[in-house]
Amino acid sequence: MRGKPASVLTSVRVKYMAGMVVDATGSGMYLPLSLLYFHHVTGLPLTQVGAIVTTAAVIGLVSNPVAGVLIDRFSARAVLVGGYVLRASAFCTYPLVDNGVAVFAVVLPVALGDTSYPPAIQSFVAEIVQGTARDKLLALQRSLRNAGLGMGGLLAGAALALDESGFYVVVFGAAAGYLLSAALLSTIRPTAPARQPGARVSRKGGYLLVARNRPFLGLTLLNIPTAFGYTVLSVALPVYVTRELDAPVSLVGVLFAVNTVGIAVLQVPVTRILVRYRRTRAVALGAGVFALSFVMFAVLGSVSTGAALIAGVFTATGAFTAGELLHGATASALVAQAAPEETRGRHLAVYQLSWAVPIALAPTVLTALLSLSSLAMWLLLAAATAGSALGVLRLERVLPQAAVHPVRPVPSEGEPAVSPTGSTGKVA
Structure with a gap:
């Protein structure tokens, strides 16, 4: 970002955020209807459609390391734009589907594109902004993506209210969103020095370097309990609120709206405050607040009064949202900076597994735990996320200091300065 005119940086941010809003709006149109669409156009049972979509998602998960290699070899922008085009092409073939084999053939490219997206977008952000600007851009991204997803859902509802052709409007609208996002992001040039496409990044090979980076692997493993915590809102809370607390089903939608609106409205101002402090402290605080919210939800099981119960549910959901606000954007910035530039794609692909695996396992694990107790x-979620918070604090001294500090601290006399790449000189 050094040496770049302010107008150029503003243009980059505007193009980037426009791409994210369009992407989220298209995704918001389709995501709530993904299973229903194929059930509607093929007549296949929902259980069979679900099995096909899950199989494609698992294959996409297994292919995640390939995305890291492609990012390091060809650039994050190439993988990001390629993933958009791949998914858009698949969506355009959705109306041709009429059997289970065809369903699998069109959802697999979408799953592969979905899998490549998280490490590609994090690597791309790391290339176009630095320092506190990265935290702020990620915060704005989370805020606007939440708004875009909500807008997409409203558009999908409006389309389906017309007639059955609304299903086709939805899939073509999602395809158009991906193509427009690809067009916008393809015009953004990285501000950091980039490697030549196709250049070898390491003579020793890719993922061996990740395996030797113990602080980064520690950060990845510590994210797993917190990632399980994120899934509570969509997996465990609806069942808990309606079955265990005997609250009306309509309350679930209201709680989801509280969380979504809270992130959309508060993420940017909260992150502007957090950039004054160490990223590890903000991430740990976020995980700790998650733990507190889980304790609150646990206590609600012994509350029987209607008004007190409703107030407690909203308070616990508010605490959960606060945990997201503290953790989300800052954790992404911390991880992107902690990954060495030469193998950033591989590192972030490995880190993405700490999200993908809990998301895949959460429906089975959390519902099984709910059925037991x-x-x-x-309490298990609370203990796990609290342990994650403590673990991140312990990692603080071995992570690259440029990753820990959004604003690089002035070194004391006799203390070595942190290099621009964030290396501390320590061998991971």
């Missing part, structure tokens, strides 16, 4: 589930 809801109190045990909440």
Whole structure:
């Protein structure tokens, strides 16, 4: 970002955020209807459609390391734009589907594109902005993506209210969103020095370097409990609120809206405050607040009064949202800076597994725990996320200091300065 005119940086941010809003709006149109669409156009049972979509998602998960290699070899922008075009092409073939084999053939490219997206977008952000600007851009991204997803859902509802052709409007609208996002992001040039496409990044090979980076692997493993915590809102909370607390089903939608609106409205101002402090402290605080919210949910099981119960549910959901605000954008910035530039794609592909695996396992694990004991589930989640918070604090001294500090601290007399790449000189 050094040496770049302010107008150029503003243009980059505007193009980037426009791409994210369009992407999120298209995704928001399709995501709520993904299973229903194929059930509607093929007549296949929902259980069969679900099995096909899950199989494609697992294959996409297994292919995640390939995305890291492609990012390091060809650039994050190439993988990001390629993933958009791949998914858009698949969506354009959705109306031709009429059997289970065809369903698998069109959802697999979408799953592969979805899998490549998280490490590609994090690597891309790391290339176009630095320092506190990275935290702020990621915060704005989370805020606007939440708004875009909500807008997409409203557009999908409006399309389906017309007639059955609304299903086709939805899939073509999602395809158009991906293509427009690809067009916008393809015009953004990285501000950091880039490697030549196709250049070898390491003579020793890719993922061996990740395996030797113990602080980064520690950060990845510590994210798993927190990632499980994120899934609570969509997996465990609806069942808990309606079955265990005997609250109306309509409350689930209201709680989801509280969380979504809270992130959309507060993420940017909260992150502007957090950039004054160490990223590790903000991430640990976020995980700690998650733990507190899970304890609150556990206590609600013993509350029987209607008004007190409703107030407690909203308070716990507010605490959960606060944990997201503290953790989300800052954790992404911390990880992107902690990954060495030469193998950033591979590192972030490995880190993405700490999200993908909990998301895949959460429906089975959390519902099984709920069936055994809801109190045990909440306390186990609380203990795990609290342990994650403490672990991140312990890692603080071995992570690259440029990753820990959004604003690089002035070194004391006799203390070596942190290099621009964030290396501390320590061998991971």
